[in-house]
Amino acid sequence: MLDSGVRAQFDLTEEQRQIAGLAAEIAQREIAPHIAQWDREHTFPRALYTKLDGAGIMGILVPEAYGGVGADYVSYSLAIEELARIDAGTAVTVSVHSMICSAILRLGNEAQKRQWLPELAGGDTIAGFALTEPDCGSDAAALRASAKRVDGGFLLNGRKQWCTNGSYAGVTMGMFRTGGAGAKGVSAFLVDNASPGITVEKVTEKLGIHTSNTCDLAFDDVFVPESALLGNEGDGFGSAMTALAGGRIGIAAQATGILAGCLDQSVAFAKYRVAFGRAIGAFEGVSFKIAQMAMDLDAARLLVYRAAGLADAEKPFVIEASKAKLFASTAARKHAAEALQIHGGYGYTTEFAIERFYRDAKITEIYEGTSEIQQIIIARSLLGKLD
Numbered sequence: 001m002l003d004s005g006v007r008a009q010f011d012l013t014e015e016q017r018q019i020a021g022l023a024a025e026i027a028q029r030e031i032a033p034h035i036a037q038w039d040r041e042h043t044f045p046r047a048l049y050t051k052l053d054g055a056g057i058m059g060i061l062v063p064e065a066y067g068g069v070g071a072d073y074v075s076y077s078l079a080i081e082e083l084a085r086i087d088a089g090t091a092v093t094v095s096v097h098s099m100i101c102s103a104i105l106r107l108g109n110e111a112q113k114r115q116w117l118p119e120l121a122g123g124d125t126i127a128g129f130a131l132t133e134p135d136c137g138s139d140a141a142a143l144r145a146s147a148k149r150v151d152g153g154f155l156l157n158g159r160k161q162w163c164t165n166g167s168y169a170g171v172t173m174g175m176f177r178t179g180g181a182g183a184k185g186v187s188a189f190l191v192d193n194a195s196p197g198i199t200v201e202k203v204t205e206k207l208g209i210h211t212s213n214t215c216d217l218a219f220d221d222v223f224v225p226e227s228a229l230l231g232n233e234g235d236g237f238g239s240a241m242t243a244l245a246g247g248r249i250g251i252a253a254q255a256t257g258i259l260a261g262c263l264d265q266s267v268a269f270a271k272y273r274v275a276f277g278r279a280i281g282a283f284e285g286v287s288f289k290i291a292q293m294a295m296d297l298d299a300a301r302l303l304v305y306r307a308a309g310l311a312d313a314e315k316p317f318v319i320e321a322s323k324a325k326l327f328a329s330t331a332a333r334k335h336a337a338e339a340l341q342i343h344g345g346y347g348y349t350t351e352f353a354i355e356r357f358y359r360d361a362k363i364t365e366i367y368e369g370t371s372e373i374q375q376i377i378i379a380r381s382l383l384g385k386l387d
């Protein structure tokens with residue numbers, strides 16, 4: 001299946017194909033046999049990430065000089081897609097982790113790179129991202145958690161909500177208010193999660209992505225040294241947006257993987273399931289759904305690979321990442337519902353993976369900027385800010 005459809009026409013390098021193949025193989029071997037149970041029991045498979053690291057996946061975007069593989073964004077997108085084709089929860093764990101690796105590379109100083117990247121690339125430490133708070137998500141510039149200057153560093157206080165990887169993270173990129181109201185008063189920090197005063201307040205139960213850990217973190221007088229400041233004081237909102245732009249390529253790839261998984265399952269089921277004496281795939285009502293799914297999968301891949309290719313070429317990619325995320329997530333949600341319909345009653349049961357894809361697809365339209373926020377970003381690139 002790897003080189004089916006648009007993949008065959010896309011000009012992938014040998015290394016990119018190899019990484020995609022490796023991720024697909026690991027997903028089949030290490031995730032597929034366990035995923036139904038992990039999903040049912042809401043298991044965060046911590047040991048899996050050490051195995052993924054053996055294949056270089058946890059340090060995929062980290063240069064070799066810092067202990068990673070030094071692969072490009074296209075390879076990374078292919079790996080996320082292959083993981084999500086089996087389990088979207090695993091894919092988002094790796095995606096958020098890689099988003100922070102990438103943010104440290106782009107925004108961190110040499111000491112921060114040396115401090116964090118080797119252990120992040122080694123899979124011993126998982127990274128998290130803490131921007132959202134109980135009272136603000138899309139309007140992130142309204143965040144309230146504070147960082148107050150004290151002797152030698154800052155004291156962090158406040159609540160961060162729905163932190164992916166939060167309970168397991170060794171380092172969190174957290175945004176806190178160091179100045180006045182609005183975006184300019186926000187600074188970004190690389191917070192060691194072992195710091196006294198950080199507690200996991202709640203692990204959130206969710207509709208889907210049950211293998212992904214989502215939790216609320218409380219920061220009560222958490223001391224971080226001056227060296228934890230990522231970028232300049234007051235630049236934290238921009239740093240978060242830079243990180244999220246790259247992260248959206250990962251979520252777009254995750255949605256594309258869900259779509260690919262839905263197509264894999266739907267094709268197999270439509271050939272096998274018989275009704276009225278024929279395989280159901282012989283009915284146009286079923287086969288046309290599969291045709292639409294395949295077309296949207298190709299389109300999602302093209303958009304994801306384009307955004308990733310621009311990131312690799314160090315060209316602007318923010319709008320393209322938003323377009324890829326908006327398209328791929330809409331298509332994943334829509335086609336997961338169609339795939340379930342193709343499976344009939346079986347699709348609604350936990351005997352088939354489709355009900356999980358159906359539950360998992362929805363989140364791709366919400367996190368790392370909702371679909372409405374992606375449309376605002378795209379529209380503003382055309383219209384400017386009119387008010």
Ligand SMILES: Cc1cc2nc3c(=O)[nH]c(=O)nc-3n(C[C@H](O)[C@H](O)[C@H](O)COP(=O)(O)OP(=O)(O)OC[C@H]3O[C@@H](n4cnc5c(N)ncnc54)[C@H](O)[C@@H]3O)c2cc1C
Binds near residue numbers: 131137163164165371
């Ligand atoms: C499973 C999960 C994992 C997450 N992981 C992380 C994480 O690791 N780190 C982190 O910081 N956050 C994380 N989040 C938070 C996520 O990014 C936010 O939920 C998301 O950005 C939306 O914010 P909100 O939920 O506060 O919705 P709100 O901002 O309150 O929006 C509610 C609705 O209003 C719409 N809306 C808001 N503003 C506008 C507007 N201007 N125009 C049109 N419509 C608008 C939104 O699109 C949405 O439909 C996670 C969330 C979940 C559920």
